[in-house]
Every structure is written in C-alpha cells, then in structure tokens.
Amino acid sequence: MKNHTTFKIGGNAKTVIIPKTEKELVEVIKCLKNEKFIIVGNGSNILAPDDGIDGYVIKTTKINSVVADGNIITAGCGATLAKIASVALENSLSGFEFASGIPGTIGGGAVMNAGAYDGELSRVIKKTTYCDRDGNIYKIEGSQHEFGYRHSFFSDKDFTILSCEIELEKGQKENILCKMKELNKKRSEKQPLNFPSAGSAFKRPEGYFAAKLIDDCGLRGVSVGGAQISEKHCGFIINKCNAPAEDVKGLLSLCQQRVFEKFGVSIEPEIKIL
Ligand SMILES: Cc1cc2nc3c(=O)[nH]c(=O)nc-3n(C[C@H](O)[C@H](O)[C@H](O)COP(=O)(O)OP(=O)(O)OC[C@H]3O[C@@H](n4cnc5c(N)ncnc54)[C@H](O)[C@@H]3O)c2cc1C
Helix, strand or coil: CHHHCCCCCCCCEEEEECCCCHHHHHHHHHHCCCCCEEEECCCCCEECCCCCEEEEEEECCCCCCEEEECCEEEEECCCEHHHHHHHHHHCCEECCHHHCCCCCEHHHHHHHCCEECCEEHHHCEEEEEEECCCCCEEEEEHHHHCCECCECCCCCCCCEEEEEEEECEECCHHHHHHHHHHHHHHHHHHCCCCCCEEEECECCCCCCCHHHHHHHCCCCCCEECCEEECCCCCCEEEECCCCCHHHHHHHHHHHHHHHHHHHCCCCCECCEEC
C-alpha cells in the first residue's frame, strides 16, 4: 500500500486489482462478492496498516475518462480532480477551480465531499452512478447525495461510485486559469507538499480550526518516530522519514489527547484509517 497511498505507508494487500473500464470494475466487484475488498482512488486520504490488508484492493485510477458536454462534465470514478479542472478550463467552465489542487479522484472526493477555499464538491456534483456488491447499478441526484461536511450518502456504505456528473458555469478562460493558479500558489505556500501526507489529519471541529488548536498545544514540529506534525502547517501529519502507520497513529492520539485536555474539544481524524 506504500505504492498506492500519498502517505507512502502500508504493507501488502492480498492483491491490488486495477480495472481499466467501468464494466471491468463492476465485473471485479461481482467476482469478489463474498470476499473482503476496499476501493481506493488516489489513496490521498488513507492510512494503511503496516502489516498489510487482509483482502483485495481495487484501485480506480485507470477509469479516468472526462467528457465535457455543454456545461456538464462526466467523469469516471478514477479521474483526478486535477484532470477534471483542466478539462473545465479547456472548455471555459468555471466552478471547479477550488478542487484543482486536491490530489484525489472524483470517486474518493465525492465520498469525502472534498472541499477547499470555500468550494465543495457538493456544489457541483449533480448526479452519481454507483453499484452495490452484487453489481446492481443505481443513479442518485441532487439532495440524494446527502452531502455534509466531509460526508456524503456514500460515507460508511458498501457502494462503489462509478462516475459523476458535474455541472459548471460558463466563464472566462483567463479568469479560470488565474483563480486556479492563485489557489495553487496559496496551497504550496501553506502546505508541506514536499513530504508524503494525507492532507489535513483532522476534521474541522465546530467553531475551531484543528491546526490552530494543535499549534496552541505546542505540538508544531513534534515527532513520533518518523512521523511529524508539520512545522509548516500543524493540521498536516507528514511522513518525514519512513514512518510506519503506528507512528502516525501515535501522533493522531497525542493531538486528540492534548487538545481535549487543554481546550475540552474533541477532534476527529479526517484521514481514513484502514
Ligand atoms: C497534500 C494533500 C492535500 C489535500 N488537500 C485537501 C483539500 O484541500 N480538501 C480536501 O477535502 N481533501 C484534501 N486532501 C485529502 C484527499 O485528497 C481528499 O479527501 C480526496 O478527495 C480523496 O480522494 P482519493 O481518490 O485519494 O480517495 P482515497 O484516499 O483513495 O479514498 C478515500 C475514501 O473514499 C473511498 N473511495 C475512493 N474511491 C471510491 C469509489 N470510486 N467509490 C466508493 N468509495 C471510494 C475509499 O475507500 C476511502 O474510504 C488532501 C490530501 C493531500 C495528500
């Protein structure tokens, strides 16, 4: 899993299966009906265990077609948000700029309702096609997505997103490009992008910022083994030096404990711990 997560952490899965088409993905899911498996997109929000995964991993990144038709973009579940943003730009479609620097796929992004800089996928995803473990295919739209903060209809369910329809607005190419550049500059100034991580380690607790609470506990730069609370952005835990998952978990617990002791606030990991 080291090779399939942005944290660069994790032992072996039974097998990593990388279907090339939506049809193959559904076939694989049907074949694995009675087996343990997990779906992985770009692995940018996942902490995988050091002793591996007792089950199959289905990785979606080859199912990555992105087609624009008018102001609707249809994207395969493994299309990266960056690729969708670039197709939006080519077609002078605005509304997806916020997501261009989030290093995930639309499938993983829809599950998480990924967001940044006042944008959220909930505002642009209009329809989603998904399948269950028997390979039955369904479509939902609008409020059926039950989007909330880092939450959707798909959170904690055993469904696989196959594709999403994204609705954007006509815009000016120069303005779209300018906004994307501005947001990505902000991102690289604020975030430790030169180290492996899974983005923000914690969800934003209501009324607070997790990074500020962690900083105010004096935890900036604190390490457990090879994992460190980023000196650049306290909301990020980075894999500084071949950290095993246990080191990251140690830091997650340390942050939770100290923040609770000092401020009485519970912070919940945003990273999915497998
Ligand atoms: C440097 C960095 C910066 C980041 N910045 C942001 C940010 O600004 N905003 C933000 O919201 N997130 C951010 N993230 C976190 C992450 O990129 C997002 O959560 C992203 O949407 C996850 O997509 P993914 O394809 O990598 O999902 P994965 O990590 O592969 O999976 C995440 C979850 O979704 C499930 N999943 C994946 N694909 C499917 C599918 N097709 N069907 C069903 N379930 C699926 C997985 O099983 C898992 O539970 C950042 C991460 C990094 C490393």
